Amino acid sequence: MEIFLQQIINGLVQGSVYALVALGYTMVYGILGLINFAHGEVVMVGAMLALSALTAMIGWGLSPLLALPLSLILAMAGCMLLGYGIERIAYRPLRHAPRLAPLITAIGVSIVLQNLAMMIWGREYHAFPQLIANQSHHIAGAIINDIQIIIIIMALVIMLALMAVVHRTRLGRAMRAVAENQHAAQLMGVDVNRVISVTFMLGSALAAIAGLMVSVNYGLAHYYMGFLLGLKAFTAAVLGGIGNLRGAMLGGLLLGLIESLGAGYIGDLTGGFMGSQYQDVFAFFVLIAVLVFRPSGLLGERLAERA
Amino acid sequence: MRLPTLFCLTALALVACGKSATDQVAASGEMVVRIGAVAPLTGPQAHLGKDNENGTRMAIDDANAKGVTLGGRRVHFELISEDDQADPKTATIVAQKLMDNKVAGVIGHLNSGTTIPAAKIYSDNGIPQISPSATAVSYTHQGFKGAFRVMANDEQQGHVLGAYSVKNLGAKRIAIIDDRTAYGQGLADEFIKAARAAGAEIVAHEYTSDKAVDFTAVLTAVKGKQPDLLFYGGMDAQGGPMARQIKALALNVKLVMGDGAHTPEFVKLAGDAAEGAYASLPGVPLDKMPGGKAFSDRFVAKYQPIQSYAPYCYDAVNVMIAAMQKADSAEPAKYLPALAGISHQGVTANIQFDAMGDLKGGFVTMYQVHQGKWQALETLGAAQ
Numbered sequence: 001m002e003i004f005l006q007q008i009i010n011g012l013v014q015g016s017v018y019a020l021v022a023l024g025y026t027m028v029y030g031i032l033g034l035i036n037f038a039h040g041e042v043v044m045v046g047a048m049l050a051l052s053a054l055t056a057m058i059g060w061g062l063s064p065l066l067a068l069p070l071s072l073i074l075a076m077a078g079c080m081l082l083g084y085g086i087e088r089i090a091y092r093p094l095r096h097a098p099r100l101a102p103l104i105t106a107i108g109v110s111i112v113l114q115n116l117a118m119m120i121w122g123r124e125y126h127a128f129p130q131l132i133a134n135q136s137h138h139i140a141g142a143i144i145n146d147i148q149i150i151i152i153i154m155a156l157v158i159m160l161a162l163m164a165v166v167h168r169t170r171l172g173r174a175m176r177a178v179a180e181n182q183h184a185a186q187l188m189g190v191d192v193n194r195v196i197s198v199t200f201m202l203g204s205a206l207a208a209i210a211g212l213m214v215s216v217n218y219g220l221a222h223y224y225m226g227f228l229l230g231l232k233a234f235t236a237a238v239l240g241g242i243g244n245l246r247g248a249m250l251g252g253l254l255l256g257l258i259e260s261l262g263a264g265y266i267g268d269l270t271g272g273f274m275g276s277q278y279q280d281v282f283a284f285f286v287l288i289a290v291l292v293f294r295p296s297g298l299l300g301e302r303l304a305e306r307a
Numbered sequence: 308m309r310l311p312t313l314f315c316l317t318a319l320a321l322v323a324c325g326k327s328a329t330d331q332v333a334a335s336g337e338m339v340v341r342i343g344a345v346a347p348l349t350g351p352q353a354h355l356g357k358d359n360e361n362g363t364r365m366a367i368d369d370a371n372a373k374g375v376t377l378g379g380r381r382v383h384f385e386l387i388s389e390d391d392q393a394d395p396k397t398a399t400i401v402a403q404k405l406m407d408n409k410v411a412g413v414i415g416h417l418n419s420g421t422t423i424p425a426a427k428i429y430s431d432n433g434i435p436q437i438s439p440s441a442t443a444v445s446y447t448h449q450g451f452k453g454a455f456r457v458m459a460n461d462e463q464q465g466h467v468l469g470a471y472s473v474k475n476l477g478a479k480r481i482a483i484i485d486d487r488t489a490y491g492q493g494l495a496d497e498f499i500k501a502a503r504a505a506g507a508e509i510v511a512h513e514y515t516s517d518k519a520v521d522f523t524a525v526l527t528a529v530k531g532k533q534p535d536l537l538f539y540g541g542m543d544a545q546g547g548p549m550a551r552q553i554k555a556l557a558l559n560v561k562l563v564m565g566d567g568a569h570t571p572e573f574v575k576l577a578g579d580a581a582e583g584a585y586a587s588l589p590g591v592p593l594d595k596m597p598g599g600k601a602f603s604d605r606f607v608a609k610y611q612p613i614q615s616y617a618p619y620c621y622d623a624v625n626v627m628i629a630a631m632q633k634a635d636s637a638e639p640a641k642y643l644p645a646l647a648g649i650s651h652q653g654v655t656a657n658i659q660f661d662a663m664g665d666l667k668g669g670f671v672t673m674y675q676v677h678q679g680k681w682q683a684l685e686t687l688g689a690a691q
Contacts, residue, residue, distance in 0.1 A: 123354045143557055219551050224349075227518075
């Protein structure tokens with residue numbers, strides 16, 4: 001039982017990380033119908049920026065409790081700038097080009113970012129300093145620590161905040177209008193370029209938060225860390241219904257749970273015939289099964305012009 | 308837009324062609340001998356790959372500074388370094404690229420999974436290959452005459468690890484995790500054989516990948532089986548975070564790993580969870596070897612602290628050059644027999660190859676992290 005509970009906790013933590021990153025994918029897709037494959041790399045840049053800022057501030061003798069939020073703000077600012085730049089350089093000129101073009105520039109941006117990060121921060125792994133005492137809590141034999149609790153809560157809070165922005169604010173209304181019909185929105189006086197830029201900046205700020213969370217949780221940052229994370233988060237977004245904020249959260253949590261329960265129990269269930277090497281197979285099998293019956297994902301709505 | 312791009316590409320192609328056509332004979336009438344080196348220079352193992360490249364480069368710079376003559380002509384060695392991203396598919400592509408570049412020999416690859424498929428391409432072209440670090444048994448057992456390695460293989464290493472875990476560390480219930488690469492899986496399989504032979508029980512065998520960072524699910528599954536020792540077959544980039552997660556999950560096991568995790572990077576990533584972890588590294592500790600200390604001082608001054616395999620790369624190049632000198636030729640067909648029969652005192656071992664191309668009488672040393680540093684515990688002879 002405690003093993004089962006522990007697997008649920010593992011899945012929730014991992015799933016929350018996926019969800020945080022998936023929110024960034026889904027937001028951009030919801031508004032532009034574009035899959036921003038560079039998003040995973042923005043997460044990496046966020047982690048690296050936060051790490052550099054943190055190391056510098058600790059070096060100046062700032063207290064960790066002050067340095068941590070400050071470096072997060074710096075990383076968010078840096079990533080927002082980066083997100084703005086990516087959209088301006090790689091996507092805006094191609095907004096009316098065929099679908100494939102921005103997809104290719106997205107992959108290009110991701111390679112460029114990865115290599116730039118390799119040049120700036122080097123090939124080695126950076127250990128993330130353990131600044132706050134990370135207390136472990138025992139719940140019925142299972143263990144969860146402070147950082148993991150923060151990750152789960154953060155993912156939820158951010159999703160709710162994003163939904164509030166999208167549904168309750170002027171900006172959100174503009175975003176939904178642009179998502180519905182860019183041309184009509186423009187005719188109604190919505191500054192489409194501005195809305196899209198802001199969307200990218202919001203998504204990138206989230207990426208910075210996700211990057212910091214991942215780095216603190218695993219204790220490392222590396223120029224390559226965005227790749228696999230981005231891929232998994234994208235899967236989560238598709239699973240939940242890409243373009244839907246609640247879907248990203250649901251997809252992330254679900255993918256995390258499927259992975260941890262899959263890895264934990266396949267071996268025992270199949271009598272050792274299949275083991276944890278099938279955990280990714282398992283996760284993608286669920287994805288395929290969902291997409292066969294619900295092509296737009298669990299919570300996705302089918303949009304005729306984007307099918 | 309199109310025309311300038313085309314023009315640039317053509318110009319680039321011309322530059323590239325011009326380069327390969329002219330440096331056959333360098334300005335001073337020296338003969339240029341190209342040596343290929345392959346390792347993952349990007350991706351999760353880039354730090355190890357760069358370390359390999361530096362080791363290779365240092366040996367080549369040394370040889371050029373010293374001056375080598377073959378067949379009466381002075382030789383200038385040129386390093387052609389390629390990136391295989393630790394990916395078997397990419398490995399065969401860069402192997403072909405090296406063949407097109409007419410290298411005289413290849414130092415590489417770093418991983419077993421990349422070395423094994425690439426070996427066929429080198430063998431088909433008759434090019435000798437020395438891997439500094441591919442330890443999977445099958446690499447040298449594919450029947451290729453030109454495939455060598457300067458490190459004990461996984462059979463030797465896995466045997467020492469398995470026997471040491473049971474006899475010296477007193478393990479009775481052992482859990483295994485491997486990363487499903489040719490290296491991790493191969494080493495784990497040999498470890499299991501030796502541990503079983505020594506009387507321990509394997510209570511769990513779980514898997515991960517060489518790109519993963521989260522192991523909580525498999526570690527929790529392992530925890531349910533109550534092992535007293537966990538063996539991880541894989542690299543440092545996974546071993547480090549794994550050690551942390553073992554601690555976070557209060558999994559009470561001794562952590563034992565192979566050469567892939569015997570790096571400063573592991574200690575850095577695992578933080579205080581690294582303390583007490585065990586790992587093996589084929590060969591005798593560098594500071595116990597003649598010239599080992601001098602090598603590492605020079606290397607650190609020139610590049611950065613040694614990750615793991617740089618000294619093996621340095622030896623691999625020197626063995627290859629020694630064979631060329633013995634045959635008085637850099638023609639692969641001529642120096643290959645000399646390489647097979649060589650005896651060369653390197654910084655990691657006295658290098659001689661057996662009929663398979665494996666290192667003769669390879670030693671394996673066990674290390675443990677003590678106060679944030681890998682400390683040698685004991686060197687064991689590898690039983691064949």
